[in-house]
Amino acid sequence: MAFNxxxxxxxxxxxxxxxxxxxxxxxxxxxxxxxxxxxxNKSPEAAEEVVKKIQEAGGKAAAFQAxxxxxKQAEALVKFTIDTFGDLSILVNNAGITRDQLIMMMxxxxxxxxxxxxxxxxxxxSKAAVKHMMRKRTGRIINMASVAGQMGNPGQTNYSASxxxxxxxxxxxxxxxxxRNITVNAIAPGFVDTDILKAMNAETLEAALKMVPxxxxxxxxxxxxxxxxxxSDGAAYITGQxxxxxxxxxxx
Ligand code: NAP
Numbered sequence: 741m742a743f744n745x746x747x748x749x750x751x752x753x754x755x756x757x758x759x760x761x762x763x764x765x766x767x768x769x770x771x772x773x774x775x776x777x778x779x780x781n782k783s784p785e786a787a788e789e790v791v792k793k794i795q796e797a798g799g800k801a802a803a804f805q806a807x808x809x810x811x812k813q814a815e816a817l818v819k820f821t822i823d824t825f826g827d828l829s830i831l832v833n834n835a836g837i838t839r840d841q842l843i844m845m846m847x848x849x850x851x852x853x854x855x856x857x858x859x860x861x862x863x864x865x866s867k868a869a870v871k872h873m874m875r876k877r878t879g880r881i882i883n884m885a886s887v888a889g890q891m892g893n894p895g896q897t898n899y900s901a902s903x904x905x906x907x908x909x910x911x912x913x914x915x916x917x918x919x920r921n922i923t924v925n926a927i928a929p930g931f932v933d934t935d936i937l938k939a940m941n942a943e944t945l946e947a948a949l950k951m952v953p954x955x956x957x958x959x960x961x962x963x964x965x966x967x968x969x970x971x972s973d974g975a976a977y978i979t980g981q982x983x984x985x986x987x988x989x990x991x992x
Pocket of ligand 1: 806807887
């Protein structure tokens with residue numbers, strides 16, 4: 741049997757699809773034929789630009805504002821996707837933030853903000869999506885974790901815990917829904933060239949790059965291609981896995 745990376749007739753929801761890795765995933769999925777719901781929180785213009793780009797290339801896309809850390813807003817986002825495109829075949833839990841600080845200085849609010857935006861959002865969207873996917877007896881869930889969730893990063897106890905939590909969530913949910921032909925996988929990017937790195941100072945980033953065997957930052961498109969593979973029919977027998985896209989940083 742010959743597999744390909746076509747996503748023709750699939751409907752994808754990409755959380756945080758307005759910028760960075762999520763934007764690249766939305767464009768990659770659309771270029772392979774998927775209709776894409778582009779979720780954003782605070783960047784409406786960026787989300788509309790992604791939608792416009794997809795539509796101009798002949799694809800289907802729509803933007804929807806929702807703070808995915810909020811249970812009700814995540815539910816509304818999933819409902820919007822299904823109402824707009826008639827299905828939801830691929831959920832990418834990509835939305836994420838950092839609030840870096842050594843634990844001694846970290847306010848409780850920064851712990852809560854990161855856990856809610858990165859981890860609770862994954863629960864919120866997956867719960868709503870799984871309801872639909874269980875009925876359809878098919879589906880793909882892809883969680884955007886991080887090497888920080890595998891190796892830990894100083895100054896990122898909140899972020900590392902949220903990403904480690906996403907990895908454990910991935911494995912538990914993969915076991916729960918496998919019987920319904922739903923796969924759940926995580927991608928663990930290393931340092932990828934997006935706005936999120938702007939919060940890091942140049943020295944820290946340079947030191948971090950020394951830990952990367954391929955000795956460069958990753959590109960959002962390189963993560964997006966991996967997501968497209970996991971979403972494709974060719975990845976039907978892969979579930980509960982964490983795929984590193986990190987230049988060799990974490991060899992687990
Ligand atoms: P980014 O450029 O800062 O983009 C973050 C995206 O998430 C934006 O589209 C943003 O939307 C959205 N977002 C944040 N909070 C949200 C919320 N509460 N509800 C809905 N959307 C929200 O970051 P990125 O580098 O592309 O990161 C994407 C994912 O990859 C994150 O989960 C991040 O942890 C992970 N990751 C990134 C790297 C890296 O080096 N870049 C490495 C490992 C993992 P708005 O702008 O509309 O608010």
